[in-house]
Amino acid sequence: MGINKIYKTVEEAIADIPDGATIMIGGFGHAIDRPQTLIKALANKGVKNLTIISNSAGVAGKLGIGSVGGKPFIDEELLVENGQVKKVICSVPASLVMSKPNAFEKLYREGKIELECIPQGTLVERIRAGGAGLGGFYTPTGVGTLIEEGKEKRIIEGREMILEFALKADYALIRAYKADTMGNLIYQGIMRSFNAIMPQAAKVAIVEVDEIVEAGELDPEGIVTPGIFIDRIVKIPREESK
């Protein structure tokens, strides 16, 4: 028996994701930090009515913003344009180039997709709270703006703050650099972003990595994501990551 978190293919790793699932998708928005292979597998699987929690609604991949040489890459826009997404909770829903609207904007203007647009720091902290067993937190961000509407307010240390609730998900799809067989993860450069925060907040966390090594091969002092947060690991060397 023992622990076996390693899956041979992304298709097997996502096989049980049902229609209506709430899915966190990791990364900030650059080619290297997105779980491109898992996103593509989810698109091919065709599950519908998904709620996506991510930094963006897919704003950079098609434009190739955040890749070497401006090469296009896969992000959640693929799921949005396939009509698989019911709702997006994110901080960056609209195209980074106003003259080139993304799939999300088009559907949103037609009333075909829901949006909860929130400040990025609030988004990541809500996810962190979800993974940390907290109900929520008070933040000054958003006071006196549209963001405060309908939210409980308190003055803490003389500053007005609003109550924000934790976010959780059924699945988290993330990208890391290396995993060991226990699920411990390390990253490279800017890859940590939302990748190192989302697994804790999901019932099932699935990671695609460049390399899987034996337990003991990663320096325990340098582990960023402790293995107990990770349920499934798939090896996808970077050149195949799309």
Place this chain on the structure above:
Amino acid sequence: MKERLSREVIALRAAREFFDGAVVNLGGGIPALAANFVPEGRTVIFHTENGALGFGPVPRSESETKPHLMGASGIPFMPQPGMCFFHHADSFAMIRGGHIDITVLGALQVSEKGDLANWTFPKRMVGNIGGGMDLAFGCPQVIVTMEHITPSGELKILKECTYPLTAPRCVSKIVTDIAFLIVTEEGLVLKEVAPGWTVDEVQAVTEPKLIIGDDLKEMEL
């Protein structure tokens, strides 16, 4: 038509506000250009919200460009001794926690009280809040860089913002293509005008009544 300052010169003027040892986050567009103009003799630690601190300049060639070394706007950076990486919860702890001294942001509108509107306008129906709202709330010094008016001539420095706010009363300094202003309790103080511009000309494209700084001068470039 009078000559207006280029985007690079606006960024250069903003960068003069970076004090030695400052931790600085730059937004996309004109603000990002300020990285190239850190005043000589001053050390500035740049922060990017996607998880890096203390990184180096933009690589000179694509062969030096690495996919894991890129800032929030997708602009690549070179490694530099002392650089470090972190996840998003830490990145925004730095921002909200007041650990980032200065942020430079673009703006659609700024009010005389220092209210900032920079994430959307009603016609677009949807906009990108991104990390800007946390930066505007969390950083002790918010410097706005922007063109003084819109391409179609609409004023951007107003008595009250008409677009949805990013944060109320957060802006401390404004650098435009014709002026440098600071926000005070009494109102907007005009500190510098671009070469060739007069106070009246700047006032004519600024809705609130400007306070003329005692030390008003022409911007040194």
